Amino acid sequence: MLSVKDLHAEVDGKEILKGLSLEVPAGEVHAIMGPNGAGKSTLSYVLTGRQGYDVTSGKVTFEGEDLLALEPDERAAKGVFLSFQYPLEIPGVPALTFIRTALNAQRKARGEPEVSAPEFLKLARAKAGELKIDFDMLKRALNVGFSGGEKKRMEILQMAMLSPRFLILDETDSGLDIDALRIVADGVNALRSPDRAMLVITHYQRLLDYIRPDRVHVLSAGRIVASGGPELALELEREGYDKYARAAA
């Protein structure tokens, strides 16, 4: 589904990704683990097209199409969703308005009809209930004054409502207590399906107890330096990243 080949990317003229290659087939959940500064967040921003993250060489295709040639909103309409490590606060825009505008923009881009207001509210109520989010919170400005955990839950709510096909979770566990982590993981697991894939970016193994990956990759100094099954995450938790940091250097 997602294919990354020898990707090089820089931020402010400094090369961060140094020949990263990765294949994520449909139906699979892949975890990217690595020490701070390895390029984990850079990878998520390059895949979603953030300004200032410049690809200098390499290829990324999504279902055979050149992903890097698309605008951020076009990638979203294709089904690429990033759950932000630090979700933005959007003053003055109620969460419901924000999500509905996004959903209808995506549908328009795909040539689908807009969702009617009653239909949308029904969906929002159902999904908020599943994620144990107070519906009244969705009438407030998105993420403004929300706690870290509430913001992460709001990301998963948006994910559930936009129903993307390729999910990137960037440090989704940071700032979550164990109960919130379970709710978020349940929300993510509910989206697992044979025609969806996920990239779970995390520093710690803890999240992977709840979202079980099919494959684990170690990202160090801008490259994937090791790949394996779920047992690789446990090994990293036990032994740390040192040996891979040395391997990359």
Added chain:
Amino acid sequence: MSVASAIKTGDAAELPGKRDEDWRWTDLRGLIRQVPPDSAPAAAVGAGPFDGAAEEIVVIANGEGAAHIGVDPHGDRTVALRIVSRGDGSHAARVSIDVEADGRLTLLESYEGEGSYLSQTGLVFSLGVGAQVERVVLAADDAEGVTVSEAEVQLAAEASFGQTVITGGARRQRLQTTVRHPGGHANLRLDGVYLLADKRHADLTTVVTHEGLDGVTEQLAKGVVRDQARGVFQGRIVVAEGADRTDARMGHHALILSDRAEVDARPELEIYADDVSCAHGNTVGRLDEDALFYARQRGMPDDVARALLTEAFVGEVVERIGHEPARDIAAAWVAERLRGG
């Protein structure tokens, strides 16, 4: 020297210009070489923006029309005041508004212009003890028009005066409010929004003088300027000697959406009293790039994301309008301006 006297005498030298400190960003003397001849009476004026929200409609067309609006003690009126300019002449009008003790007035004021007129309107508000006024102004002038509106407000103790001025600017436009604030737990809100495109200009100037104990003033003004438009905000709050325990807050925030647009802001607090709580904040900048990326990552094209964030930026001011039908009308007007631009 004033715009009103220049129109009356036909002498352009009477117009304020850049040598007058308070008018340096709204130079009329340099713009108008000759005062246009007196406007002919305006014929048809059509419908006004607040017609459906008011119980009574007062029209002043090319300077002609009712000159007094009164509210009896404990009375309650909702009045649409339409100030209509048609054609290429000049005209001036003066309106006095008296709200007696504990009376309530909702004044929904609109400036509606077509042509390259020079228009001046002087409004004198007098509020009795405990009187409550909400003034909502929608200024939809012509791109070629020149409009000056000068309101003077005299508050009494325990009165409240809430104002929201929303404008799309004009060739040159000054919407000024001067308030004498007696303190005495009287409450003042002076909000404003300017949305400017093309070569339009708008100047929101307010002067508040706190003259007694325990006065409250809050002000929030926001602007969005694009193309070669120019927004001016001058907000002065004076806390006179003896006006202790004054609580005054002023905020002005503007978005500049093109390199050639301009915003000139001068927030001023002059404090001669003790134990006051005063604050002001002033920012001029662009849309937050991080928020824009976030919205685009969720699927909004660039123009949709910008419109949503810009509307939200201005919405914070519009939401403070108390009169619900007027708030809805104002919100729709703002949305149309922002999406059209």
